[in-house]
Amino acid sequence: xxxxxxxxxxxxxxxxxxxxxxxxxxxxxxxxxxxxxxxxxxxxxxxxxxxxxxxxxxxxxxxxxxxxxxxxxxxxxxxxxxxxxxxxxxxxxxxxxxxxxxxxxxxxxxxxxxxxxxxxxxxxxxxxxxxxxxxxxxxxxxxxxxxxxxxxxxxxxxxxxxxxxxxxxxxxxxxxxxxxxxxxxxxxxxxxxxxxxxxxxxxxxxxxxxxxxxxxxxxxxxxxxxxxxxxxxxxxxxxxxxxxxxxxxxxxxxxxxxxxxxxxxxxxxxxxxxxxxxxxxxxxxxxxxxxxxxxxxxxxxxxxxxxxxxxxxxxxxxxxxxxxxxxxxxxxxxxxxxxxxxxxxxxxxxxxxxxxxxxxxxxxxxxxxxxxxxxxxxxxxxxxxxxxxxxxxxxxxxxxxxxxxxxxx
Amino acid sequence: xxxxxxxxxxxxxxxxxxxxxxxxxxxxxxxxxxxxxxxxxxxxxxxxxxxxxxxxxxxxxxxxxxxxxxxxxxxxxxxxxxxxxxxxxxxxxxxxxxxxxxxxxxxxxxxxxxxxxxxxxxxxx
Numbered sequence: 001x002x003x004x005x006x007x008x009x010x011x012x013x014x015x016x017x018x019x020x021x022x023x024x025x026x027x028x029x030x031x032x033x034x035x036x037x038x039x040x041x042x043x044x045x046x047x048x049x050x051x052x053x054x055x056x057x058x059x060x061x062x063x064x065x066x067x068x069x070x071x072x073x074x075x076x077x078x079x080x081x082x083x084x085x086x087x088x089x090x091x092x093x094x095x096x097x098x099x100x101x102x103x104x105x106x107x108x109x110x111x112x113x114x115x116x117x118x119x120x121x122x123x124x125x126x127x128x129x130x131x132x133x134x135x136x137x138x139x140x141x142x143x144x145x146x147x148x149x150x151x152x153x154x155x156x157x158x159x160x161x162x163x164x165x166x167x168x169x170x171x172x173x174x175x176x177x178x179x180x181x182x183x184x185x186x187x188x189x190x191x192x193x194x195x196x197x198x199x200x201x202x203x204x205x206x207x208x209x210x211x212x213x214x215x216x217x218x219x220x221x222x223x224x225x226x227x228x229x230x231x232x233x234x235x236x237x238x239x240x241x242x243x244x245x246x247x248x249x250x251x252x253x254x255x256x257x258x259x260x261x262x263x264x265x266x267x268x269x270x271x272x273x274x275x276x277x278x279x280x281x282x283x284x285x286x287x288x289x290x291x292x293x294x295x296x297x298x299x300x301x302x303x304x305x306x307x308x309x310x311x312x313x314x315x316x317x318x319x320x321x322x323x324x325x326x327x328x329x330x331x332x333x334x335x336x337x338x339x340x341x342x343x344x345x346x347x348x349x350x351x352x353x354x355x356x357x358x359x360x361x362x363x364x365x366x367x368x369x370x371x372x373x374x375x376x377x378x379x380x381x382x383x384x385x386x387x388x389x390x391x392x393x394x395x396x397x398x399x400x401x402x403x404x405x406x407x408x409x
Numbered sequence: 410x411x412x413x414x415x416x417x418x419x420x421x422x423x424x425x426x427x428x429x430x431x432x433x434x435x436x437x438x439x440x441x442x443x444x445x446x447x448x449x450x451x452x453x454x455x456x457x458x459x460x461x462x463x464x465x466x467x468x469x470x471x472x473x474x475x476x477x478x479x480x481x482x483x484x485x486x487x488x489x490x491x492x493x494x495x496x497x498x499x500x501x502x503x504x505x506x507x508x509x510x511x512x513x514x515x516x517x518x519x520x521x522x523x524x525x526x527x528x529x530x531x532x533x534x
Contacts, residue, residue: 344472345446345470345471345472346446347445347446347471347473347513347516348415348471348472348473351414351415351509351510351512351513352415363445363446363447364447377447377469378446378447406415406420407415407420407472408420
């Protein structure tokens with residue numbers, strides 16, 4: 001069913017904003033999404049009506065806040081197909097989720113000489129934590145090659161998986177090029193050889209149906225702020241048996257059952273990993289976001305994004321001097337388009353577009369190794385979400401024509 | 410922010426940078442980069458009796474960083490080291506003739522920062 005985008009747009013107050021007198025054209029949802037009224041209201045209501053700490057104390061407000069907090073966890077678990085809400089750990093964002101896997105699971109389970117398999121298109125958050133643990137433990141990092149069109153080189157994967165890595169950690173959807181990786185097929189191969197599979201789903205869970213059982217992954221990292229929720233809330237999904245055997249990485253309140261002067265017993269899942277007062281408003285906002293997206297239907301979200309991405313790719317291909325990166329196959333890419341216009345530096349282009357009310361991202365997109373691999377300096381990136389319409393693509397194209405004339409491309 | 414920052418003079422300095430390349434007999438140089446844009450600028454300077462006799466730069470990056478560096482090399486010739494050290498953000502904006510705004514000011518300041526670093530290194534030597 002097609003999304004009713006007119007109705008959706010009315011749910012996002014910020015879309016009424018003018019930038020320098022021009023209507024805001026927000027094409028930077030891959031960086032962070034805008035927030036609908038229901039999310040803003042849910043947070044507002046929490047602070048007005050039942051603000052209290054969770055899991056502590058017995059007064060009415062404690063109880064209401066705790067119920068809301070834990071319902072968010074359950075709702076999110078259902079949203080991504082977790083078997084139980086014990087598999088849902090609240091963290092700050094996908095970066096923290098990946099770091100938690102590295103700091104707890106990888107440090108305890110990997111030994112010198114073990115191999116970790118990543119890909120060349122990873123976000124820095126799925127490279128740097130592995131480099132840190134690789135230095136500490138003497139691990140070897142391998143990277144699956146990316147073809148020039150931004151699609152994973154399957155032969156390279158088959159070769160490297162034969163080296164029996166202990167971990168395969170990869171992005172479901174590339175934040176820089178939009179490539180959708182064949183995670184299930186790769187996870188299957190990796191599991192045959194006994195590897196643990198970690199998926200950075202920061203760019204997929206907000207945009208398409210994602211089911212952890214279907215993906216066959218062991219860990220999955222998600223950021224709330226890219227899926228209509230506030231910043232500072234994210235989720236690490238982990239298979240229950242793996243999480244049970246893992247040690248916490250932060251100590252404090254909430255994550256303990258008993259504390260004595262010389263001894264401590266950890267709390268049960270999922271609280272074992274949640275030291276200190278958590279981001280309660282974030283979890284409540286995340287629940288409202290998940291409700292909102294569920295009502296739209298994630299398959300409908302995906303279809304809408306495919307439609308607008310297809311249109312944008314066609315329109316952008318007509319701009320003289322514009323170079324598009326990534327695959328042309330719409331089934332293999334998310335709603336992210338990276339491009340350069342002539343020799344205009346991406347930041348100069350972003351500044352010119354800003355004068356037309358258009359918000360895009362420019363730079364390395366936290367994927368410097370990928371940019372080096374593709375031999376491109378920096379790119380401009382337009383990304384779409386549920387509230388974007390084709391008319392905004394037209395505004396983008398007109399602004400690019402203006403920039404082209406200004407820089408005499 | 411308006412498109413003022415991409416006015417004719419700035420785009421001209423970007424497309425045709427002045428004093429671009431290596432400076433023979435340079436006795437001061439420095440190089441630095443700006444992580445935001447990935448701009449890289451190297452300054453080569455010849456100082457005689459505390460006066461900048463000649464200055465050249467090389468590098469790559471956005472229009473604002475390149476134009477600002479180009480304009481700065483023209484401006485700095487004949488100026489004393491102490492005059493250059495006193496330059497700040499407002500002076501660079503005046504040289505450019507437009508304010509690039511808070512998001513891009515670091516691009517504009519890269520050339521000046523590198524020039525100052527070169528002079529500090531020269532004096533320390």
